[in-house]
Amino acid sequence: MQKDIFIGDVQSGDHDGQQIELKGWINRTRGSNKIWFVVLRDSTGRIQCVAKREDVGDDTFEALKGALIESSVIITGTVNVDERSEGGHELVVDSATIVGPVNPENPFPITESAMANAEGGETEFLLDNRHLYLRTARMTQMLKIRSSVFGAIHGYFRDREFTEYQAPNFVAGAVEGGSTLFEVPYFGRKVYLTQSWQLYAEAAMPALERLYTVAPSFRAEKSRTRRHLTEFWHAEMEIAWAGNEDVMVHGEGVVRHIAQTLLDERSDELTELGRDLELVARYADNPYPRIRYDEAIETLQGMGVDIEWGQDLDYSKEKVLTKDFDVPHFLTHYPRIAKPFYHRPDPDDPKYVLCHDLLAPEGYGEIIGGGERTWSEQEIIERLEEEGTPREPYEFYIDVRKYGGVPHGGFGLGVDRVCSWLSGADHIREVIPFPRDSRRVTP
RNA sequence: GCCGUGUUAGCUUAGUUGGUGGAGCGGCGGACUGUUAAUCCGCAGGUCGCAGGUUCAAAUCCUGCACACGGCGCCA
Known part of the structure; x- marks a missing residue:
């Protein structure tokens, strides 16, 4: 058979x-x-x-x-x-x-005309018929590229003695802002779908020292953009005895390794999708520069962009900033007021935190967010209070720091965003079999 | 939450100053011995998103609603 x-x-x-x-x-x-x-x-x-x-x-x-x-x-x-x-x-x-056989009364609905406009973003019809659209050449190529991206991530971390580690998906507390949590009824209580593996990974950091995962994360953002899903695949890592710079080395390392893996395994698929292999090779071969937040603000102000120190960089500003980038760039040292409690304040100047975002070129935007963690009990309590975040859901997280806290850090990488960027997709929906956004959960 | 665009056959769409909705693909029937998105002839297939209104007459003008798509904020 x-x-x-x-x-x-x-x-x-x-x-x-x-x-x-x-x-x-x-x-x-x-x-x-x-x-x-x-x-x-x-x-x-x-x-x-x-x-x-x-x-x-x-x-x-x-x-x-x-x-x-x-x-x-x-x-x-x-x-x-x-x-x-x-x-x-x-x-x-x-x-x-x-x-x-196929019944002539219900012929295969994905016709040439249905496909004709799909390359500039998928039509409602193709999204409704996603279960059938998967078998078209375009989706088959995307799914193979996606598989190689996942393989490359596992390969990178396993080759460097990282241990794969799983966190729960039902959680009691937020990682990012509280407004983006999905509530789930749970035997008469309310719990949430996880937004990130990170807090539970930090608990295992003293056990494993180098750990990673590739898992779904959930965010109830009503974003309607080409870079957002409500359920997305998140590659995260956490490493003990490491600072912001050490974490960035791995962020750059894994992204360049993914690009190289695609060149090795999927150059035919990329070419058939119309992707210029020279661009992918550029992302694999060249180092990714680091810029401090302050420099980025000055650059933007010099370009006549209306932005003040302390503001987070929204997408429109990211786009202006990355316009002339030919490889991804790290943006580091954001103002403390712009970032959540778990980022460690810079001991040299506590106005800033030791963090980084990796911004992809060609308008694809942020693909990594990470940094050094707040690791002493005293500091994490201060940060929570300063933010007005309730302590209760984070008691375990604080407790971890009472027993031999050490400097450590990590990052989260948007796997679907990386697939979208490296394949040159027009929309993040194109790179995941059954995309979920604020309006669509079927098929 | 905000701004914008759209909804005509299974799909992709045309539809002029309001005057009985056309085509291509797909399907069905037929022709054709090397096709490449094959070609040619014919047939079927429509609550013009929904509900009101204006008018002798509405796919077309007006109002409301629904849904979808694009973008912004937020982020990976």
Whole structure:
């Protein structure tokens, strides 16, 4: 029952002249009453199958001719090298079995016209039919790129003796501002879906010292932008005995490793999606500069942007700032008043915190947020009070600092954002199979 | 929460100063022995988002509503 032969291998020339069996789905058909062409698709590629009525007989010929797009079929035949066929190979059909037919009353809805406008952002129709859109070439390429990004993240951390560690998804307290939490009924109480693995990772930091995860995070932001999802995949790391600069080294390291992995594993897919490989290579090969928040403010003010010291950098300002960047840049040392309690104030000047954001070029914006953590009990209590944040949900977090607190830090990386940026997608929705935003939870 | 745009066949869309809604793709039937988004002929398929209003007459003008999309704030 398992299949032995994949179309990609046939197109590579592994089966020239052989009699083989192919299993797949019908992608296109065309032909006449005497000769019928079926373009067969599987997860590895497409190949044209040619059936001649005089060779296959009337029954097989009519069965193939009546099989609609996306019917699943088993076709046997001989592999023929032929320049006229896409990919240089074709299958001369001996016999064919329709495994899963498609009813003409409900033909496959993802037509050429439905796809025509999809490249500039996906239409409502394609989002409604996401479960079927997944099998188109474009989504297949995106999903393979996504898989390589996930693999690269695990590879980077595991190669450097990080331990993969899991945190709960039901939590009692916020990491970011309280307004972005999803409430969940929980046996008569209210709990929240996690926004980040970080606080629970800090608890395990004294045990594991170097730890990471790739997991979903949830944020109830009503954002309607090309960079936001309510459920997104978050790659986070935490490292003991480390400062802001040490953490940035890993942030830069993992992002450059992802870019290099895509060049090694997915250059065909990137090219087919229209991505310029030279850009991806630039992101893999070059160091990412660091700029302090104060420098960024001065630069923006010099450009005539209306911004004052102490303001966080919103997207419109990020965009102006990164306009001339040709690689990602780290922005460091934000004002203390602009960042949450867990960021450690800079001992050299407590107006600032030891933090960093990594801003991607081409208008993709922030892909990493991280920094050094507030690690003494005294300091974390001060920071919570200063912010007006209630202590109760964070008692465990404070408790951890009573017993051998050490300097440490970490970052969170938006995996979907990285997929979007490196693949050159127009919208973050394009890189995740079933995107969730403030309006859409189906299919 | 705010600003903007839109909703016509399964899909993509045309529709002029208000006067009985057209096309391409997809589907069905037919022709065609090498097609490449095949081509050619024919057929079916429409509560013009919903509810009111103006008018002899509304897809078209007015009001309200719904939904969608784009963008902003916030962030990864």
